[in-house]
Amino acid sequence: MSRPPIVAIRPEPGCSATQENAAAAGLTVIAEPLFEIRPCPWSLPEGAVFDGLLIGSANALRYGGEGLAALRHLSVYAVGAATAQAAYAAGFNRVESGAGGLQNVLDTLAGEERHLLRLTGRQHTTLFCPSGIRITERVAYESRALPMPASLARHLEQGGIVMLHSGVAAHHFRAECERCEVDIGKLHIAALAPRIAAAAGEGWAGCAIADSPDDAALVALVRQLCE
Missing domain, CATH: 3.40.50.10090 (Rossmann fold)
Structure with missing residues (x-):
């Protein structure tokens, strides 16, 4: 079974760092920074x-x-x-x-x-x-904050996992999903901390929180969600 798309939206250079950490764990992450x-x-x-x-x-x-x-x-x-x-x-x-x-x-x-x-x-x-x-x-x-590219909206049409590293990112990503008419009921959220999960709000297919507020723990969480 193919894995759902995994997306990181944090600003660079953090987005590429998350992508590299995920690759070391055997995961392919789409780096789409929604912040500059x-x-x-x-x-x-x-x-x-x-x-x-x-x-x-x-x-x-x-x-x-x-x-x-x-x-x-x-x-x-x-x-x-x-x-x-x-x-x-x-x-x-x-x-x-x-x-x-x-x-x-x-x-x-x-x-x-x-x-x-x-x-x-x-x-x-x-x-x-x-x-x-x-x-x-x-x-x-x-x-x-940057607008969600149409290419990312297409990636998420069939669902996926979105990695959220901040409360600001959670708010912005939800707003962009609404603007681009992305169905959040098909998306799973992987949040770095409880306050970030709270900022994302309700209505997602699932919302999980990393064991500790660091990128390695968030990557480990995403790997669990993919199993």
């Missing part, structure tokens, strides 16, 4: 002293621009291994990576006195500061 990342101008608040950087996406490092140069002496608190690797690639030497989301990373610092600079996207999750932690936020990039 663009840098945003930002500047440091005058006179501010920071103890570290809080980074929830490698995009903050890829698109952070010249302002990163003045921050390379700081420790980086990264949401996961891929983001930590991007920090090393951007010239940072002191990097700590966590798991389970950026709030979990922040919570591990509870009780310490830290003023952190959070470089983030224009649309981002609200964080709650534990005792002793202060955060200053700067928007370093934005994600621009």
Whole structure:
């Protein structure tokens, strides 16, 4: 029996990375980015002293621009291994990576006195500061939604599995399915986290959630759905 189409819609270079991870697991994924990342101008608040950087996406490092140069002496608190690797690639030497989301990373610092600079996207999750932690936020990039190509709509006419890496992607993909008259009742959603599944809403043929919020776990979930 042939497998249903599997589609990843996250922006590049993440979409191609997911495609490669899936190929290593014996899966063929159609990479159709429905988002484009663009840098945003930002500047440091005058006179501010920071103890570290809080980074929830490698995009903050890829698109952070010249302002990163003045921050390379700081420790980086990264949401996961891929983001930590991007920090090393951007010239940072002191990097700590966590798991389970950026709030979990922040919570591990509870009780310490830290003023952190959070470089983030224009649309981002609200964080709650534990005792002793202060955060200053700067928007370093934005994600621009793109229309669903007619070719992708055709791929999904007979059903398939769609990998969702963010709540924004979930909202946008559902809206594009409605615009292109794609029957969501034929599609299975593979979501990176519960909040992403919730953002996708009801009416899908199925909706499953990865065991942990990382691409490897999402690929493993898709493989299970294909069996």
